[in-house]
Structures are given as structure tokens and as C-alpha cells.
Amino acid sequence: MTGAVGTIYSYPNNPRVAKSLIAAQYNNVKVNVKTDIEMGKFNKTPEYLAKFPFGKVPGFECKEGNIYESNAIAYYIASLKKDSGLLGKSPIEAAQVQQYVFMSDNEIIPAMAQWLYPILGFMPYNKNAVNKAQEDVRKVMTILNNILLKKTYLVGERVTLADITVFCSLLQLYQQVFDQTFRSAYTNVNRWFLTLANKKQFKNVLGEIKLCEVQAQYVPPKKEKKEKKKEAPKAKEAPKPKEAPAEEKPKEVKKKSSMDLLPKSSFNLEDWKRFYSNNDTKPNAVDYFWKNYDAEGYSMYRVDYKYNDELTQTFMSCNLIGGFFQRMELLRKYAFGTLIVTGENNNNQISGYFIIRGQKIPALLEDVPDYPSFTFTKVDSSDPKVKAEYEDYIAWEGPTFNNTTVVDGKVFK
Numbered sequence: 123m124t125g126a127v128g129t130i131y132s133y134p135n136n137p138r139v140a141k142s143l144i145a146a147q148y149n150n151v152k153v154n155v156k157t158d159i160e161m162g163k164f165n166k167t168p169e170y171l172a173k174f175p176f177g178k179v180p181g182f183e184c185k186e187g188n189i190y191e192s193n194a195i196a197y198y199i200a201s202l203k204k205d206s207g208l209l210g211k212s213p214i215e216a217a218q219v220q221q222y223v224f225m226s227d228n229e230i231i232p233a234m235a236q237w238l239y240p241i242l243g244f245m246p247y248n249k250n251a252v253n254k255a256q257e258d259v260r261k262v263m264t265i266l267n268n269i270l271l272k273k274t275y276l277v278g279e280r281v282t283l284a285d286i287t288v289f290c291s292l293l294q295l296y297q298q299v300f301d302q303t304f305r306s307a308y309t310n311v312n313r314w315f316l317t318l319a320n321k322k323q324f325k326n327v328l329g330e331i332k333l334c335e336v337q338a339q340y341v342p343p344k345k346e347k348k349e350k351k352k353e354a355p356k357a358k359e360a361p362k363p364k365e366a367p368a369e370e371k372p373k374e375v376k377k378k379s380s381m382d383l384l385p386k387s388s389f390n391l392e393d394w395k396r397f398y399s400n401n402d403t404k405p406n407a408v409d410y411f412w413k414n415y416d417a418e419g420y421s422m423y424r425v426d427y428k429y430n431d432e433l434t435q436t437f438m439s440c441n442l443i444g445g446f447f448q449r450m451e452l453l454r455k456y457a458f459g460t461l462i463v464t465g466e467n468n469n470n471q472i473s474g475y476f477i478i479r480g481q482k483i484p485a486l487l488e489d490v491p492d493y494p495s496f497t498f499t500k501v502d503s504s505d506p507k508v509k510a511e512y513e514d515y516i517a518w519e520g521p522t523f524n525n526t527t528v529v530d531g532k533v534f535k
């Protein structure tokens with residue numbers, strides 16, 4: 123392999139980018155991927171918009187020009203080696219490859235998004251829309267299952283961009299919601315999917331793919347649920363609400379917390395959150411924190427996710443944090459903290475620090491459905507070791523992370 127043929131801009135682990143990277147593996151070309159971008163900022167700069175006017179990722183830049191739309195980028199990469207066969211070996215095959223590429227975008231992606239995005243916290247939940255999306259996904263799977271009864275690959279006798287595209291479009295469904303029961307109806311598609319997943323060109327890009335064991339479920343934010351306290355299951359086996367709300371109509375739950383009855387604290391949480399957001403964490407915010415923190419009015423916790431060994435893609439771990447924080451909404455007046463994803467795909471951990479009003483875990487937190495998936499260990503904020511670790515965690519950098527990579531994280535503020 124010589125120099126890179128160009129650069130793709132995207133957030134990390136984007137299945138839309140994987141299409142190009144797998145094609146690049148087949149064609150033995152190198153593609154640079156720039157993922158250390160801040161979504162919403164980087165892709166809205168005048169420089170980015172000049173190249174990719176819709177301001178979306180992925181965007182691909184090479185000597186010859188710029189390309190947006192992930193399928194167009196993958197097409198370009200697939201076409202870089204004439205005899206690779208990725209684009210089909212005859213006009214009819216070439217058209218059939220395109221057929222599957224368009225089919226993916228029209229039949230799979232919208233239904234996938236409607237099913238998964240509410241779970242991942244990207245989109246509001248609407249029961250009817252999700253039911254329809256699930257039906258649509260089943261329809262596609264049935265059609266593919268019939269096609270793959272007699273064929274190893276979708277077009278011709280070898281892997282083409284059709285397989286790569288359909289595979290990447292189904293990937294998150296296989297990881298998040300196609301549990302064993304769901305999969306059992308589609309054995310031909312499963313065989314095809316696993317055949318591809320085990321090819322080195324796919325593995326080099328996606329690593330070991332872990333199929334869904336427990337179907338991810340949408341968990342409504344606390345404020346949408348009835349106040350009645352239920353036994354909280356762990357997140358991944360999260361409540362399958364018998365009667366999920368038909369549509370997003372959050373009911374304001376006015377819950378008086380025991381934290382409201384505590385003696386007034388000298389530490390103003392809102393001021394701290396504002397200061398933290400507007401200043402460099404080290405040394406400014408850290409100095410401010412220790413000058414103002416009230417260890418009697420607040421308690422500090424080291425937080426660890428209990429099922430780190432089950433985490434796969436780092437972006438999903440980050441989404442898991444996002445979902446947890448969303449469901450912690452009622453705590454916002456009383457808590458501050460950060461959870462960070464460290465490591466890499468298929469070997470990552472979630473950990474962090476929180477400060478919470480009062481000296482014990484409040485019922486409002488215990489009520490959060492995924493709270494039992496985390497360990498909150500109360501720590502002594504005057505211990506120098508704890509102090510140093512807390513500072514690194516809220517700065518997302520420092521000696522605490524010397525032996526690992528901070529991939530991403532979220533701040534609860």
C-alpha cells in the first residue's frame with residue numbers, strides 16, 4: 123500500500139464510513155479517517171461547508187475533488203481498482219449492486235433509524251413509528267432471507283459493494299436489537315452476515331462483532347413515567363414498558379426530594395457548573411472547585427459501570443452514558459459529574475466521578491432505571507489521591523489516564 127487516496131471526515135465508528143473502509147481493504151488502498159472532530163462545530167465551519175455544503179459527515183476529500191454521501195464515497199473507493207469486482211462484473215451486475223445500495227438507503231436505513239435512534243437517545247420515541255419500523259425491518263429481512271436461501275452473496279459469486287452496503291446498514295440492528303429470538307427467523311441472512319463478519323477485510327475495519335444478546339429497549343426518561351417506584355432492573359434488561367407512552371408528552375413530575383430539606387450549603391452548584399463550562403478545567407475550574415466545595419453539604423462518588431466486559435463499540439458506550447444522563451434529568455439541580463469511555467472498541471470501560479447533594483444516594487437516583495448498572499462508591503474528597511483522580515476525571519486528562527485512552531465522555535451539568 124502506498125500513500126492514502128484521501129481523507130474521510132466523520133465521528134468515530136460510523137457504519138457509513140465502514141462501507142468505504144471495507145471497500146478500501148478489498149482494493150488494498152489506504153484511506154485516512156479523521157475522527158477527532160466535534161460534531162456540530164467542525165462540520166458547520168465555512169471551510170467544511172465549502173467542500174460539503176450540507177454540512178454532514180462523512181465527507182471525503184482527495185486530490186481530484188470532494189465527495190459527500192457515504193455511498194458515493196464508497197463507490198469511489200470501490201472503483202479505484204478495476205478488477206476488484208466490487209462494483210459487479212457486467213452491466214447487469216453493476217446495476218444490481220446499485221439496486222442494493224439504493225435499497226439500503228430507502229428500505230433499511232430509515233427503519234433502522236426509527237427503531238434504534240430513540241433507544242440511543244438521538245430521536246424522540248413514538249410507539250407507532252417504532253412498531254412500523256420494526257415491521258419494515260422484518261420485511262427487508264424476510265426478503266433478504268429468501269434471496270440468500272440460494273445465494274452466498276447478493277450479486278454474483280463474490281463479495282460486492284452490495285454486500286458491504288447492506289451489511290453496514292444492518293450492523294447496528296444486529297448489535298443492538300436482533301437478539302437470538304429475532305435472528306432465528308432469518309437463518310440465511312445470519313449465515314451471510316457472519317460469513318462477511320469473519321472476512322479479514324471486514325474484521326480489519328470492524329473488529330470482532332458481538333451479536334445482540336439482550337434486545338435494547340427504549341427506556342422513557344423518568345419524568346415521562348408514573349411516579350410509582352418500581353423495582354429497577356439493570357439497564358440492558360431494561361423495562362419493557364407494557365404500555366409505552368403513545369407519544370412524547372412528558373408529564374411534569376413535581377417530586378419533593380429529601381435533598382430540598384437539607385441545611386443550606388455554601389457551595390452553589392449552578393455557579394460551579396457555569397464556572398466549569400466557561401473556564402479551563404486545569405487549573406482554573408479545579409482551583410475554584412476546591413475553594414468552594416462543601417464536603418458536608420455534598421458527597422463525592424467514584425462511579426464505575428458494572429458490565430464493562432459487555433461493552434463493544436465505544437460510540438455505543440458513549441450513547442449508554444447519554445441515555446443514563448437523560449434519565450437522571452431530575453437530579454440536575456442536585457448533582458454534577460462526568461462519565462468517561464476509556465479504551466478502544468471491544469475493550470472499553472465507563473467510569474467517572476459525581477458529586478451529589480447530601481450524604482447518601484438520593485431516592486431520585488435510585489429510581490433511575492439504569493442506576494443499578496453502576497457502582498457509586500462514596501469517597502473521601504479530602505484524600506489527595508481522590509482529589510487528583512477527581513481533577514483528572516473532570517478535565518478528561520491527566521496521569522489517571524496514562525495507561526489508557528480517553529475516547530469520549532459526557533458531563534452531567
Ligand SMILES: N[C@@H](CCC(=O)N[C@@H](CS)C(=O)NCC(=O)O)C(=O)O
Nearest residue numbers: 138165177178179180190191192193
Ligand atoms: N445520506 C448521508 C447521511 C449523512 C448524515 O445524515 N450524516 C449525519 C451524521 S450520521 C450528519 O452529519 N448530521 C449532521 C447534520 O445534519 O448537521 C450519507 O450516507 O452520507
